[in-house]
Every structure is written in structure tokens, then in C-alpha cells.
Amino acid sequence: MPRLLGTCGALLAICCAAAAAPAAAQQDRVIGDGRAEYERHCQACHGDSGRGDGQMAKILVIPPADLTVIAEANEGSFPFWQIYAAIDGSQEVSGHETFQMPEYWARFREEETKPGYAAAHLRVLVLTHYLESLQAQ
Ligand code: HEC
Numbered sequence: 475m476p477r478l479l480g481t482c483g484a485l486l487a488i489c490c491a492a493a494a495a496p497a498a499a500q501q502d503r504v505i506g507d508g509r510a511e512y513e514r515h516c517q518a519c520h521g522d523s524g525r526g527d528g529q530m531a532k533i534l535v536i537p538p539a540d541l542t543v544i545a546e547a548n549e550g551s552f553p554f555w556q557i558y559a560a561i562d563g564s565q566e567v568s569g570h571e572t573f574q575m576p577e578y579w580a581r582f583r584e585e586e587t588k589p590g591y592a593a594a595h596l597r598v599l600v601l602t603h604y605l606e607s608l609q610a611q
Contacts, residue, residue, distance in 0.1 A: 508604025545609040
């Protein structure tokens, strides 16, 4: 009997590992897509690491936000939908909806009709997940 239990345990461990692998791959893909959008649209102001130290930072009137401390500023939890809304422009945040922080939703909506572009909400979603992944532990 103990041997049988041991075999079951080993099988269970193999099954769990097999199930976890695709989930991890999906996660890497979402974060990777978010990173690609970030590099194209956000890095110039918010910087490579998201700390607000991009090339454009020195010429902006309002310095770009440090995107790695969002969770820290919200009692340790990342306000996912609030950040989603900040990126798509539906929630006004200081510095948004001015030239300081371009309105991505309008731009993404315009592009989604063109071949090769993902739907606007998916692009904002992967960006939000990417920012979530940047939060300092
Ligand atoms: C032209 C410069 C510029 C670009 C490009 C830019 N931002 Fe910003 N961003 C800002 C400024 C300025 C602020 C406001 C900082 C403040 O008020 O403290 C800001 C604020 C934010 C905030 C609010 C942070 C908070 O703590 O509430 C988020 C989230 C954000 N940006 C995400 C992004 C994302 C994602 C992109 C790319 C899709 C992007 N930004 C592109 C300049 C920029």
C-alpha cells in the first residue's frame, strides 16, 4: 500500500508539473507582449525599468510616474483596473489626457482596424499585466 501511495504521489507530481508548464508559458507570453507594447509606446518617458527616467523625462513639465511603486502606493496591492483605466484614458490621472501622457486608447482603437494589430483592449490588458509584473516585491 505505501508503495501504491508513493506511485500515486509521483504521478500527481508529474501531472501538476505538466499543468503548470503551459500556464507559465502563457504568463511569459502575456508579459512579453506587454513589454513589447511598453518599449514602443511608454519607454521614452517612463524609462527602461519603468522608474520614470526615460529620454523624454527631462523635457516634460510633469515628470513621468515611477511605474514600479504603484502597488507600494496602494497598500501593497496593484490596482489593476484603475491602472487599466489610466492607460486607456477613461480615468483621469494627473498628467494624463494632456500632451504629457498620450491617450493610447484612441490610438489603439484607430490601429485595431489595420492588419497586424491586436484589439485595443487586449493591448491595454497586456500593458497592465506588464506594469503589474514590474512592481517591486
Ligand atoms: C510623453 C510621455 C509619456 C508617455 C509616452 C507615457 N507616459 Fe505615462 N505618464 C506620463 C506622465 C507625465 C504621467 C503623470 C505623472 C504624475 O502626474 O505624477 C504619467 C502617468 C502614468 C500612469 C499613472 C501612474 C500612477 O501612479 O497612477 C500610468 C499607469 C502610466 N503613466 C502608464 C503609461 C503607459 C502604460 C504608457 C505607454 C502605453 C505611458 N504611460 C506612456 C508620461 C508619459
